[in-house]
Amino acid sequence: MWKSNSTEIRELIVRCISQMVLSRVRNVKSGWKSVFSVFTAAAADEHKNVVLLAFETMEKIVREYFPYITETEAATFTDCVRCLIKFTNSRFNSDVSLNAIAFLRFCAFKLAEGGLVCTDKSSDDGSSVSTVIKDDSGVQSFTDIDDPGSYWGPLLTGLSKLTSDSRLAIRKSSLEVLFNILNDHGHLFSQTFWLGVFSSVVLPIFDGVCEKRDKALQTEQDSPTAESPHRDAITWDTETSAVALQCLVDLFISFYDVLRPRLSDVVCILTRYLRSSIQGPASTGVAALSHLTGELGSRLSEDEWQEILLALKEAAMSTLPGFKKLLTTMDDIKVPHNSQSYSNTETSSDHGLTNDDLEDDNLQNVAYVVSRTKSHISVQLLILEVVTDMYRTHLQFLSAANINIIVEIFSSISSHALQLNSETTMQKKIQIACSILELSEPPMIHFEKEAYQNYLDFLQYLVKKNLSISKEMNLELLLVAVCEKIMQIYLNCTTVNHNVQQKSGDKVVVVTHWTLPLSSAKKEELAARTPLLVSALRALSGLERDSFRKYISNVFLLLVDLVQSEHSSGEVQRVLSNIFQSCIGTIIMQ
Template identity: 50%
Template sequence: MLYFVLQKGISMFNRKPSKGIDFLIKSKKIGQSPEDVASFLRNTAGLNATMIGDYLGERDEFPIKVMHAYVDALNFEGIDFGEAIRYYLRGFRLPGEAQKIDRVMEKFAERYCKCNPNSFTSADTAYVLAYSVIMLNTDAHNMMVKDKMSRSDFIRNNRGIDDGKDLPEVYLSTLYDQIVKNEIKMSADSSVPQNKQPSSVMKLLGLDNIINLVNWKQAEDKALGANDLLIKNIQEKFKAKSAKSESVFYVITDTTILQFMMEVCWAPMMAAFSMTLDQCDDKAATSQCLQGFRYAVHVTSVMCMQTQRDAFVTSVAKFTYLHCVADMKQKNVDAVKAIISIAIEDGDYLQEAWEHVLTCLSRFEHLHLLGEGAPTDASFLTVPLVDSEEKTQKSSTNTASKRTNALQNPAVMAAVRGGSYDSTTAKNNASALVTPDQINNFISNINLLDQIGIFELNHIFAHSQRLNSNAIVTFVEALCKVAITELQSPTDPRIFCLTKIVEIAHYNMNRIRLVWSRIWKVLSDFFVSVGSSENLSVAIFVMDSLRQLAMKFLEREELANYNFQNEFLRPFAVVMQKSNASEVRELVVRCVSQMVLSRVNNIKSGWKSVFTVFTAAAADDRKSIVLLAFETMEKIVRDYFPYITETETTTFTDCVKCLITFTSSKFSSDASLNAIAFLRFCAVKLAEEGFVCHDKDTDHQSNNLDSSEGNAIVHKDDHVYFWVPLLAGLARLTTDTRPTIRKGAVEVLFDILKDHGELFSQSFWTNIFGSVIYPLFNSEICTPNGQSDSTEDGSWNFETKTVAVKCLVDLYVTFFDVMRPELTRVTSVVTSFIRSAYRQSASIGMSVFQRLTEGLASKLSKDEWKEILLCFKESAAHTLVVFDKIVKMMQNIEIPERNESYSEAEKYSDPDIEDEEEANMETSSYAIVKMKNHMSLQLLIVQGIVKLYETHRRSFCAEHMGIILEMLSAITSHASEVSSESALHIKFHKACSLLEISEPAVIHFENESYQSYLKLLQALLHDNPSLSREMNIESQIMLVSVKILRKYLNCAGQEPSKDASCKDPVVHWALPLSAAKKEELSARTPLVLHVMRLLGGLERECFRRNLPLLFPLLANLVRCEHSSREVQVALYDVFQSSIGPIISV
């Protein structure tokens, strides 16, 4: 029983698919979901392949969902395009209706691009190429096609289909060979007799409706070619029969013979028709002539005889006398009727001749309006629209009165005077007189035109939806040309053809995408051209017309990866960028805003044009436009964010670019800051929607981070393409000239990373650090007063980087477990502030360095501590190199010998010497300032080292302490060397005296360095005896102490005894010290006192071991005549507390 129910459903489906599906669902043989029905169609035996194709192409909602489910279940990943089509068409036959074919192929292109995201620029390319492949298959394997398409023809036919670019010729050649050698065959259908009706092969394949869908003129070109064999055969027959007297009538079945007959007789025919029609007013004669014109146009059109066809059409158009109404007669009205008939009956073949036909229709409509007494289009195309509406409302309703008043209209006077057929408008010669007879003839002839109703004109445009694919394109091209002629008229601009453009766009909008794309390419260029017109009223009217079309078009759903919405809305973007009229730009923003708010559910690729418009608006010089666009952007981001992220990833990139442009607004700081806030909001929404960056395609991510603005199609799962544009955009804002924007951008950037970092993989973090964060610190770090950058940029560069480095450390500490490999680079960024050689920068660098080490202290391994300390050591060493350069700079300067101050220099010295001395003093001033700055910097580093030890001493091993002590030793040694340069001190003294500034506190610098060094050594000796023994800290303390004592004795003029065993007493004379030496000795006293206290605090055994080294120095201190009382007291304490007990023992 169940089997028979299923068979009944299959039988019903093969007769009427929708009824069969309904029966099977109600019988519960298949599920109600589109996926269940799609599975049934794909896997059930006995279904008619033609009926499957017909059902999948239906436009009803449920069959469309079934078709989508059917195609989405197919996997084309990694399959060649030709093979994908072959596999796709195995399950069904293409339906016979063009619209159904279009829907089926459109979905195939979308699915193929989803499975192979890097195959084409967009699904539009795959869509067009699919049609081309099917056309090639039909051409190559249809026995009815004699002249086959060549490889070069196939390549030429597919030029420019990849978003304006050509696909590789090698790719197209390979595809061509695949199709030609291996025919695409669809599923066998038992209901179709395969061995009969060879003339309907194309129909059997389901491909007969495709021939006219693609813009190939190959068929036409072949028809135009002369059939040489046929001509030769006919000539031979005529020659053979020429000697015979009898006449034989030959029935010709090949219509090509008509072409040769028309080529011979068309000129005499036209002359006969034209002369008779021109000279004769007889109704019967003129009717026959016009009938002859109509037939001649038909034959020449069908035979593709373009020159002859255009000649006949032009002749009929001239005989309408619409360009000279005062001379019009009944036969001319009949000529107008003939033009209308030609347009309806032969529209598929008129091609360029459409321009003549539409020109006649335009002139007829113009005369009709004049006859009605209605206001001309010029009345509101040359004045504000509001005034025009008021005048229209106040116009009289009396027809006779209208016509009387209309005679005063300049447009009517121009029509009465008339002009030549070729003139686009009637001559407007003010000096030409209009006679009463002309006026009377005009009025009576206007009444003659009442024989033709305006509805007959409208029928032509409504009939346009029946034109074939090529004809509708040429029709639109001609209509646009006539419309531009109307609108550009200097005296009488009109909008008849413009309104008809909107109408025919509505009529033909449901054509298949392939044809509609060609139509819209023509219309798009037209709207851009006219929308940028200098005539404000015309431009506004055109853009409003485009808005109506867009609203209608956006009712249609667009599949993923297609680009047609973007192409449709492109005129808005182009006009927004090109128009000089603020009114037009404001209208564009309003139109786009209305479309977004009312059609947001259907917008897909159109977002690109939307954001292009708003980006241009954000940079507009009119405040109202900026605020209007931002108001819509605010609503888009707040309320419609999911619609942005569900399309291509480049859409979100465009959104970010738009918001960034708003941050540059010069009209509203609130809008700028709100734009940054919306960037933060975008990150929140991305996180809420689960845009997590996985490690599934690390290499792919890495290769594309720097090309986030490209148009490559990527998988939705590649969420890196959403986060990177957002973060990179914020990074660019950190270089803005406004402090609030810079600071806000830095804070929001790092807040986003910190708040949503758990969503990111390690590879994504690595790429973000490399492409977004590290570049923030690439340029030199300056201070607000830094001399490396005298401009204002130095200040904001420093301020921005100060905020950024603090945020960086907090971020890195938070996500250290994931970002552990970046430790060296992060530390390098932090220590770069120390290397900047400015105390304020170094202070910040040390502070941030401490925050980094404190935050990571418990997580760092020994090797990682070593990396940090080595990086710190490298930065400290760099500052010493700079210090040496400053010292050498000062050593190379010649300080002038003058008693008076530099500010009171003599006025009558040699100018050259004066200039050289002035330059030397400027250099000295710079060197002294830099010297003071570097000494402060060195002390800051020393303090940082000591604090680093105090905080993390339990984490340090011998290797770590070795690095730390090497840093301190290098700084103290350097300080000692500088302080020992007596010549340098003299120069400092001279220069500072002349410049009237204080001298660098070199001795203080040395004292502070040594004291910190000794404190650290002493602390290490006390805190970790085992480590101290391992590193021989006691020996280091002794060496530093000896060095300090010797330097003090040298300063006091007390040379240490070289031979302690000398028994002969030596007489020492106490020579007086200079003031400078006394000052130096006094400055060194605190350091000596520190050494004394350190020695006095040593353990007895330690002191005993080092007594042989220390005792000679202590003895010399005893007999030092110039040492201070504090030193003598400290020395006494050392003897009493340390040496005394040893001696007594």
């Protein structure tokens, strides 16, 4: 049939075969292989009428005459599946493709209904375990024809391949059907077969998407001010990604006892989403990872928890080099001193470009940096969110080594947030550009506040809830150090003459620093930082009496400076009063 150049002849062949099969279906028997061969060729035909005619007959065969297909030879089931997969690639009518996918699910149901249970085979009894290969059509199959895996293989791998189809409806439908089949009939698979399916059918679905996302991220790091590559690099939309990850995690949870050796692969996929420089994929990864640990937390070993936490740490740190490289581009970008000077500039350059044109280019570059900074902050906060959820829910299952990884995550993100806020020249450029372009500024202070608040809450939680690990890791000292840092940051924003300890040889010298009166921007910053300072002061006052006495020398001068500050809020003064009366006063009176 495929050798004929005449559309009429090809259509006539399909009609003849259809008439023959439908009128003598009981007599086809060993002829099914030839029938499916003709319909497979018709599915790839370049004329719509041939495709639709062939599929109409296939639909009737599958719906009404399915038992006759494998009556003589079970292997014809695979021919039927391959034929349906060919129809899913039809570009003439999406309904044909979607119906073919639905029929594949029907075939899976019939296969499971027939009691074909995939069992391990060893070479000791003269048989062999099914292995995965690719045939000429690019569809994977399982080699041992007597193994039920030879029937499941083409069906599952055909659906897996369809998840990368360019048509959104086909991608989503094939994803849904594939994971429904695995969830509904996975109990029939042995562990050996399951691990093979997971490696050759499930994981490749995500490899293609993640590889493109990784390439996009690498491109962005190499050329940070270039046009954002994500739109073309990610083949799945946000909704499809969310559905796919949800299906993956649900499947892994349902068959955890068999699929446990593949935990590292699943974690790798989820954290690769967290490495994205845009919020959508990162949110999807966070939701999936939270669901995974929420369901399996009590069943994970210490090493498995460590694997998850290390992957999270790597995800948090992996985007920093590219982001820092992006920020360095701000050094070469010049923006107007203020929005007024921008609106009044109309001079021409020697190259036929006005200064406005050059400044517009600079402003657009800054706008890109602003957008990327907002996304970066959102992703970092999402990582803090998932880590917080993990330790609050599963603290009893975390060892000291795992707790230490969490400490490193909080510490590194907090330090990064503080460093970001110390880039005053860059912040000034961003403020001017955002004012001119009428954009909201990146929430840098909010990022720093949330990072330190999460870090502080974590240490307080550990000190109160797990005394053994707290003492083993000396977390009280770390808690005091974080509180000290928060107070110092706050005082740096005030105008009081605060005392700073500096070393001069072997002596500690107290140096008094004077600053100018507060601007309105500084007042707003202090107001934003006040809740964090109050939390730090309350954390100090919540220490045991002996612990407070032990660490009072670390923070006493800072507490005095806060008392002297004329810009501290009433809430800050009340907490300070409580510290001096209840904590420091008690020490003095003893």
